[in-house]
Amino acid sequence: MEHFLAGSERRALRMAELATGNREEALDIVQDAMLALARRYGGRDTAEWGPLFHRILQHRIRDWYRRSRVRHRWLAWLATDDDSDEDPLAAVPDPQARRPEDHVGQERAGEAIESALRQLPQRQQQAFLLRAWEGLDVAATAAAMGCSEGSVKTHYSRAVHTLRALLGDHWP
Amino acid sequence: MNDEKETRLLRAVRDELDRRAADLDDLTLARLRAARRRALEARPRRVWLLAGGIAAGALAAGLAAFLLLTPPAAPPAPGLEQMDLLSAADLDLYKDLEFYHWLADHSDAS
Numbered sequence: 487m488e489h490f491l492a493g494s495e496r497r498a499l500r501m502a503e504l505a506t507g508n509r510e511e512a513l514d515i516v517q518d519a520m521l522a523l524a525r526r527y528g529g530r531d532t533a534e535w536g537p538l539f540h541r542i543l544q545h546r547i548r549d550w551y552r553r554s555r556v557r558h559r560w561l562a563w564l565a566t567d568d569d570s571d572e573d574p575l576a577a578v579p580d581p582q583a584r585r586p587e588d589h590v591g592q593e594r595a596g597e598a599i600e601s602a603l604r605q606l607p608q609r610q611q612q613a614f615l616l617r618a619w620e621g622l623d624v625a626a627t628a629a630a631m632g633c634s635e636g637s638v639k640t641h642y643s644r645a646v647h648t649l650r651a652l653l654g655d656h657w658p
Numbered sequence: 659m660n661d662e663k664e665t666r667l668l669r670a671v672r673d674e675l676d677r678r679a680a681d682l683d684d685l686t687l688a689r690l691r692a693a694r695r696r697a698l699e700a701r702p703r704r705v706w707l708l709a710g711g712i713a714a715g716a717l718a719a720g721l722a723a724f725l726l727l728t729p730p731a732a733p734p735a736p737g738l739e740q741m742d743l744l745s746a747a748d749l750d751l752y753k754d755l756e757f758y759h760w761l762a763d764h765s766d767a768s
Contacts, residue, residue, distance in 0.1 A: 487697075487698060487701065488694065488698055491694045491697060491698070492694060495690045495693070495694060496679040496680070496682060496690070497675075497679050499679075499682070499686070499690060500675060500678060500679045509686065513686070513689055513690070513693070516690070516693060517693035517696070517697070520693055520694060520696075520697035521693075521696065521697045521700055523697065524697040524698060524700050524701035525697075525700050525701060525702070528701035528702060529702065595670070595674075596674045596677065596678070599670065599671050599674040599675075600674070600678070603671070603675075615675075618668055618671065618672060619671075619672055619675050646664065646668070649667065649671065650664065650667065653667060653670075653671075654667075
């Protein structure tokens with residue numbers, strides 16, 4: 487178990503950080519996921535730990551999104567007294583995200599990638615990171631995200647399309 | 659964008675993700691190690707589970723052997739409370755049964 491966690495924790499942290507835009511929140515999420523895996527599934531076959539860990543992690547990230555959305559709704563309601571049903575979170579700019587265009591002419595393509603990944607909608611970001619970075623297949627990604635395989639394909643395809651649009655200038 | 663360009667783009671994204679995961683600062687790495695340690699301490703202890711399982715198995719085996727090897731005990735004599743429950747009518751019935759037996763035996767003989 488220690489070997490597995492040691493080999494997964496950095497990537498898990500980066501995934502949570504990309505999703506939340508906040509390292510402290512990401513550390514909490516990863517710690518919760520590790521605890522849940524060890525407590526509930528420590529006795530399972532080691533081959534099951536990877537998919538189970540990602541499933542727990544993605545659930546924790548989704549919970550964080552829900553709580554964050556509620557928090558932002560309250561803040562928006564208190565601030566504007568607006569009855570609009572529009573999700574205020576969508577309008578809140580990510581303080582750590584900068585548009586890739588801002589980096590044109592700079593040599594720091596890495597920051598452009600980071601920024602582009604942060605701009606992906608949550609489900610697209612999850613599907614992309616699990617498929618392209620963690621190397622999970624469609625079925626395992628669907629299990630981790632708690633959705634159908636068709637949804638995974640759609641989210642992944644849209645994520646790649648968005649990344650192409652945002653980063654195409656850096657990799658012509 | 660053709661497949662080759664897309665492959666190059668995806669590889670660049672993966673490389674960047676790997677690079678950032680490898681370049682985490684010392685404080686963050688220490689906190690990850692601490693979180694990992696807490697998770698490992700929280701997992702159910704296999705040694706205790708194994709010892710508990712062996713103890714429970716031995717107890718069950720001993721109990722089964724005791725039940726199999728011990729001859730069944732005679733039914734306990736009725737206690738005073740049970741005696742009280744026997745009414746006079748019941749005693750009369752027992753006496754009557756003796757009588758009926760006696761009567762049957764003697765009827766056959768005659």
